[in-house]
Amino acid sequence: MRFVDEYRDADKARALSGRIAALCEPGRHYKFMEVCGGHTHTIYKHGIEDHLPEAVELVHGPGCPVCVIPMGRVDDAIAIAHEPDVILTSFGDMLRVPGGTGSFLDAKAEGADIRMVYSPLDALKIARENPDRRVVFMAIGFETTAPSTAVTVLRAAAEGIANFSVFCNHVTIIPAIKAILDSPDLRLDGFLGPGHVSTVIGCRPYEFIAERYGRPLVCAGFEPLDLLQSVAMLLQQLTDGRCEVENQYTRVVPWEGNTRALEAIATTMELRPHFEWRGLGFISHSALRLRDEYAAHDAEKVFALPGIRVADPKACQCGEVLKGVIKPWECKVFGTACTPETPIGTCMVSSEGACAAYYNYGRFTRDRVREATHA
């Protein structure tokens, strides 16, 4: 496949792998956090850790948009779905996320009309085709998906599609990274920056990470060679004694971001004073809501939401996993009470979640693989 296979070349991977090993200072251990869930997925899907020396450890960060949605918001969405004449729409990986009283799939089995869409514009199309129904789009994601929600709201307003609203759960990446940097129990040597988010916000917003917190960040692409090259760039900075924001994903990420996308977000949305993140608790100015001008399309204003607050289950250590303090298998319930079939924490639900990725793909040691593959 053109423009894909080039970035998955095993020979180039081996060359980069050699360079990474050479850059590691003997006796030193490096801990890098990949912020984005898409990176976690790539790392496991392609077996990238097999190309890294033992000295380099990748810590999976909070950038899985599904994983950070608190259970109460899922319950609120299900309450909307059970209202008369409602069609609730969302992305596929929301369907299995457990709220306090079950998931979208369970609510669907109880009779709610919940449909999977690939784009918020598809939800708008459903609204156009079903004028006697109230169509709600459960919007989730970081700055990556917020522009498409914003554009959809603008179009709904322009076309006067009154039966369409958005249940806005968009979050912003910078406050989450800051919360991790401020956490006292954390030791990270650098960050692999979220490439898709950066296509929208650019690289400049990360500069405080290098300047104030003294940690290098390399904005990384999503193909396996992108990630290896980004790890090498981080190590090169550490070797040179530099601490900067660098852009590995130049073929997609402009340094200044996408100004039109940012405008669409700014036109339709504003920061919430605070928002609850699963596992991380309340973080100030970390999420977006629709502006008052678009109240007619704001599900939080159109519907009386129960505003359910559900405490994270006590045994669940999603927070520590999201902050990279513990590895997924170190969680008390990992693999026993909490599995992909019966997830307790959201890290186990989406294939991008650190726990699900580890459970599905990484559940063996490197030595074990060598034995099995070369037996």
Next chain:
Amino acid sequence: MTTEQQVLDRIARARRRAPKVREERITLAHGAGGKATQTLVDDVFVTAFANPALEALGDGAVVALGTGGPRLVMTTDSFVVSPVFFPGGDIGDLAVNGTVNDLAVSGARPSHLSAAFVLEEGFPVADLRRIATSMGEAAARAGVAIVTGDTKVVQRGKGDGCYITTAGVGVLDRPGTFGPGAVRPGDAILVSGPIGEHGVTIMLARGELDLAADLGSDTAPLNGPVAALLDAVPDGVRVMRDATRGGVATVLNEIARAAGLTITVDEPAVPVQPPVAGACELLGIDPLYVACEGRFVAVVSATAAETALTALRSHPLSADATQIGRVTEDPSALVLLNTTFGGTRIVDVLVGDPLPRIC
């Protein structure tokens, strides 16, 4: 201090325990062919029906009619595909081929089928005629006869146009039994052709994706290719499975777990047509989990592998057969993938349908 290995052992023990259905209602995941389906079948049906022929949980059940009588394989399958007509086939030939294939990969010669229809009030007779014609043609192509059937009509809104259930029998006149129990370390894993074409065709035909590709379903009867394989290496074939719901990944996991051995697959060797690879890449779906309706996986002894491939390639419906992996001694009963990128990962069974990722 708990070590990683202790945690992994705990997971392995938990996975061996008899599964329980925890949901209060059936969800779509229960029909996707993954872990949720397996749990439902084990906990609800196997418990209630308990008998040795069922408990083997093969694609078809081997039953003997009286002592010394002929051994038969019996199977049944329901078809609820939407849309009912799609590039490369329709619900009719799918229903015939699906049952023929379950019999064929059990080692039987498919002979007789039944067909039961649940029709929704308002369904066009012209469409039904078209489906029936295609079933007749598929039966003729596979050399089987549809000898009995049933028709029910449900009220408008109580069904999705047309559901078909077929059942079939075939004679198992080859000696021995095929099954995961016969699998040995060193055996070769073969697939009979490129994977994932049916599943991707259906996803595109639903029109929800605004994607188009020059692609048709792979629906086809497998009794020809299976006979070619068994004639060429009668003692070399350990087990065969058609890779329908859940795809090749799910079939390999079933074999690995039942055999208590690990299967290693080489990603570059897995045949995937470019349109399938492209659609899967866009959707974030792994083609190993996408359904085929005319492909099967065969585990054959290492010494038989070359002859087996030559025999398969001599049949037009398995002309692109190839080896994708091998069985290894490791008792952890995993399926491992050596990635094109030079890494290794586990290929597990999915819980439900593969869900597209958002970013």
